Amino acid sequence: MKDVVTLVTGGSRGIGRGIALALLAEGATVHVTGRTRFEADANVPERTGSLEGLEHEAATLPGRLFVHRCDHGRDADTERVAEEIRAGAKLDILVNNAWPGYENMVEDGHFTWPQPFWEQPDWRWDAMIGTALRGAFMMSRAVAPLMISARRGLIVNISFWAAQLYEGNAIYGVAKAAADKMAADFAHELSPHNVAAAALYPGLVRTEAVLRNADYFDMSNSESPQFIGHVIAGLWRDPKLMSKTGRVLVAAELAREYGIADVGGYRPIPLTAADFVRD
Numbered sequence: 407m408k409d410v411v412t413l414v415t416g417g418s419r420g421i422g423r424g425i426a427l428a429l430l431a432e433g434a435t436v437h438v439t440g441r442t443r444f445e446a447d448a449n450v451p452e453r454t455g456s457l458e459g460l461e462h463e464a465a466t467l468p469g470r471l472f473v474h475r476c477d478h479g480r481d482a483d484t485e486r487v488a489e490e491i492r493a494g495a496k497l498d499i500l501v502n503n504a505w506p507g508y509e510n511m512v513e514d515g516h517f518t519w520p521q522p523f524w525e526q527p528d529w530r531w532d533a534m535i536g537t538a539l540r541g542a543f544m545m546s547r548a549v550a551p552l553m554i555s556a557r558r559g560l561i562v563n564i565s566f567w568a569a570q571l572y573e574g575n576a577i578y579g580v581a582k583a584a585a586d587k588m589a590a591d592f593a594h595e596l597s598p599h600n601v602a603a604a605a606l607y608p609g610l611v612r613t614e615a616v617l618r619n620a621d622y623f624d625m626s627n628s629e630s631p632q633f634i635g636h637v638i639a640g641l642w643r644d645p646k647l648m649s650k651t652g653r654v655l656v657a658a659e660l661a662r663e664y665g666i667a668d669v670g671g672y673r674p675i676p677l678t679a680a681d682f683v684r685d
Contacts, residue, residue, distance in 0.1 A: 407434040407469070407639055411496045413487075415439045415478060415545060416504030419455030420613040421564060424631020425501055425638060426460060430469030432639045439476035439487055439504065455614060478504045478541030488548030497552045499642055502542035502585075503564045507534040507578065508615065523576040534581035542585065546592060550601070559601040560642055563589045564634075565654070566607055571682045586654055593652030602651035604641075608634045609658055609677050627675050633657065633668045640664035
C-alpha cells in the first residue's frame, strides 16, 4: 500500500482511528480529519481521542500520516480539506466515517436513544443527517474528480445493519439506509470511470465507547478498530473490486474471502440480518 493515498474522515477516535492505523501499518499515506486536534481538548467521557493522540500512536508505523482539523458540520471545513487533498493531485481511497450521532445519548439523566421518533431531540437528526450524511456527500463530491481522472478509486461509506432492520432508533435507520443508497448510486455513476463505491458494515467494534460499556455487550465475536481498516486494504487490492461496487459488504465476510485475521489471529464470524431479529 506504499503508493496508495487515502482519506479517512472522523479518525480521532473509534472506528475511524482504527482504520487509519491499519492503513498506516500497511504503508499507505493516510489523511485523517477530526474535530479534536489536541488531547487536552477531548470532551468524551474517556477524556481521550484526538488527532494529536493519533499522531503519537502512528509514529512508529511505516505509512505517512497527515491530520486535518475539520468539523464536517461546516461545509467550508470539508471543502478546505478537499482542496488540500486535491493539491496533492492524488486520492485512491475515501472512507466516509465521520459520525457524531452517538453523542449525548443521555440528556438530563434520561437515555434518549430508544425513544420513539416523535420524542427524539432535533439535534440527533442534525448530527446524523445534517453532519454525517451531508459531510459524506460533500467530501465524495469534492474528491471524486481526482479518482475519475486517474480511472481508479474507491469510496467506502461506513454503515450498519440499521439500514435494513430496526435498531432502536428511527433517525439512525434513516441515516444508515441513506448511506447505503448513496454508495449504490455513486457506484452507478462512477462505474464507467472504473471507480468503485460500497457500503461497509462492521460488527461489534471494540471502540472506546464500547469498551467503556463492555458489561452490556457480548464481546466474544467483537472486532478491533483496526480490523475494518485491513479489510478496506484487502478490498482495494482485490482484482475483482469492480464486481463489488454498489453493494453492501460485511467486513467479516470480506475478511474470510481475503484471508484476513484480526488481532491475535481471531477471525470474526460475519453477522447476518437474522442476528438482529428480536422476538
